[in-house]
Amino acid sequence: MPVLLELDHMTIRFGGLIAVSELNMQVEEGKIGSLIGPNGAGKSTVFNVITGIYTPTRGKVTFKGQNITGLKPYAITSLGIARTFQNIRLFKNLSVLDNVKIGRHCRAGGGIFGALTRHPGIKREEKTIAEKSLSALDLVGLTAKKNEQARNLSYGEQRRLEIARALAAEPVLLLLDEPAAGMNPQEKQTLMQMILNIRQTGVTILLVEHDMKFVMNISDCVDVLDYGCKIASGTPSEVQKDPAVITAYLGKEVG
Numbered sequence: 001m002p003v004l005l006e007l008d009h010m011t012i013r014f015g016g017l018i019a020v021s022e023l024n025m026q027v028e029e030g031k032i033g034s035l036i037g038p039n040g041a042g043k044s045t046v047f048n049v050i051t052g053i054y055t056p057t058r059g060k061v062t063f064k065g066q067n068i069t070g071l072k073p074y075a076i077t078s079l080g081i082a083r084t085f086q087n088i089r090l091f092k093n094l095s096v097l098d099n100v101k102i103g104r105h106c107r108a109g110g111g112i113f114g115a116l117t118r119h120p121g122i123k124r125e126e127k128t129i130a131e132k133s134l135s136a137l138d139l140v141g142l143t144a145k146k147n148e149q150a151r152n153l154s155y156g157e158q159r160r161l162e163i164a165r166a167l168a169a170e171p172v173l174l175l176l177d178e179p180a181a182g183m184n185p186q187e188k189q190t191l192m193q194m195i196l197n198i199r200q201t202g203v204t205i206l207l208v209e210h211d212m213k214f215v216m217n218i219s220d221c222v223d224v225l226d227y228g229c230k231i232a233s234g235t236p237s238e239v240q241k242d243p244a245v246i247t248a249y250l251g252k253e254v255g
């Protein structure tokens with residue numbers, strides 16, 4: 001499969017701390033990749049570099065063959081990378097559907113003038129936003145709750161709503177930061193099926209996740225970070241057997 005995302009010797013420092021060092025990593029089109037590692041290993045920092053929140057100190061990020069290093073977050077989103085965050089970031093007083101529509105803003109071109117004048121192009125655009133948002137809700141199984149206030153959803157549903165919002169941007173690559181955090185086993189099962197369904201639609205997925213069972217069950221390939229350095233990379237079964245990974249997770253079960 002062609003490589004969709006590539007990090008080439010990506011390094012990022014915060015003052016004296018090297019948070020990620022010389023990271024080489026690839027995500028192939030159509031795959032589910034995972035980035036794992038103990039607390040503070042640098043996983044979220046990698047997501048923040050890919051999405052343009054941080055500019056790497058050294059190295060390069062390539063997406064669909066284009067160098068995206070140092071581009072602004074909105075530019076990266078409009079090229080086709082969307083993400084969710086570790087903590088829930090919903091507008092709790094808005095409806096479920098409106099929360100998803102917000103995720104679509106990067107694809108909307110009408111601007112404030114068009115919105116105020118109710119230009120016909122804007123009406124068409126609003127129709128597209130509604131349709132795309134509804135299909136994102138369908139993918140995460142929340143269609144029936146579209147008119148509910150986000151605050152009334154269960155925890156697992158709120159996390160799925162965040163994924164729908166990211167999907168509304170019609171990403172080619174979806175980054176999920178600890179999607180299973182805080183979920184019960186039933187919610188994790190639903191989430192896993194949902195991620196597989198999203199992949200079926202052609203979206204490539206990269207996740208950061210602490211739940212090893214979840215990672216090992218769903219991933220095509222796994223990269224392991226420890227103290228900002230990549231210590232292993234491979235299929236789930238290769239990574240689980242890797243002595244460096246076992247040492248990094250000493251005392252914890254990998255898989």
Ligand SMILES: Nc1ncnc2c1ncn2[C@@H]1O[C@H](COP(=O)(O)OP(=O)(O)OP(=O)(O)O)[C@@H](O)[C@H]1O
Nearest residue numbers: 014017018019037038039040041042043044045046
């Ligand atoms: N903006 C920042 N300024 C200074 N240091 C930072 C910043 N962001 C991250 N770090 C540091 O970089 C290192 C990597 O942090 P990061 O959050 O990427 O790890 P992580 O693997 O995602 O951890 P966790 O699993 O706990 O979320 C940590 O030592 C962290 O304290």
